[in-house]
Amino acid sequence: MIRWAYAFIDRPRDRFPQAYAFWAAVTGSRLSAFRGPDGEFVTLLPDGGGDAFVKAQAVGGPGGAHLDLVVEDLAAVTAQARALGAVPVFAEDDLEVLWSPGGQLFCLVPWNGETTRPAPVPGPGGTTARLDQICLDIPPDAFDTELAFWQALTGWESVASRLPEFHLLRPPAHLPVRILLQRLATTTRPAGAHVDLACSDIDAVRTWHEGHGAEFVSRGAAWLVMRDPGGGTYCLTVRDPGTGELP
Secondary structure (H helix, E strand, O other): OEEEEEEEEEEEHHHHHHHHHHHHHHOOEEEOOOEOOOOOEEEEEEOOOOOOOEEEEEEOOOOEEEEEEEEOOHHHHHHHHHHOOOEEEEEEOOEEEEEOOOOOEEEEEEOOOOOOOOOOEEOHHHOEEEEEEEEEEEOHHHHHHHHHHHHHHHOOEEEEOOOOOEEEEEOOOOOOOEEEEEEOOOOOOOOEEEEEEEEOOHHHHHHHHHHOOOEEEEEOOOEEEEEOOOOOEEEEEOOOOOOOOOO
16 A cells, blocks of 8 residues: 655756755755765655655766655565566665666655645745656657556556646545656657646746746646756646646
C-alpha cells in the first residue's frame, strides 16, 4: 500500500546549490541537514506545517525528476513492481531503486508516519502555488506499457485528460504528489520526468519565480515551461492549487 509520495528534484552537482535554494524559496521550505557520502541529498521541510514531500539530489548528469513511493511493506511492493516489469538498479535496507518498463527511474522506500499534506504556498500579491505533480515524459512507443505499469503499481484513479497526449493518475486526496503521463511526439527523446506546480495565477507565479532566478521557456495550452537556476525545466499550470483540477 502506498502511504506517501516524494517528488525528487535531480540537478547537476555544479549547480545544485542554486537549485535547492530556488526550490526552498518557491515551496516555502527550509533545508534539512544534507545527507549522503558527498552531501548530495537534502529534504525541503515545509515552513507552513505538514509533512515534507519534496527532496533534492545532486547528480552527475543533466538531472530531471523522479518519484519516491512510500510503502508499508517494502519487500512486497518491490516484488509487485518487478512482476509488473520493473528492473532493479540498486538496493539497501530501506531503499529500492528501479527502472520502470519504459525507462523511468523511481524509488520505493518504507513509510515513516507521513500523513499531512502541506497547504499551498502563498506568494506575492496573494497568489498561491503548490508543487503537486510529477510528469513522466514518455516516448510514444512506450506510452501504453508505462501507463499500464503505473496504473497497476499505484492502484490510483486513472483519468483520461482533455488532451490526448496526457493521462492522469490521481492518488487519494491526502497524498501530496500525483502522476501525469505525457506522450512525447517523437521516439528520439528519451524518457524523463519533471515537476509541475498548480497556480492560482500562472503569470503572477511566473514573475515570482523569475524573481528567484527562473527563466521563462515557452507557453502551452494551460501551462508555462520554465527553467530553474539549476538548469532543469519544470511547468507552471493553471490548475487549482487546492484541488489540482483544471478550471
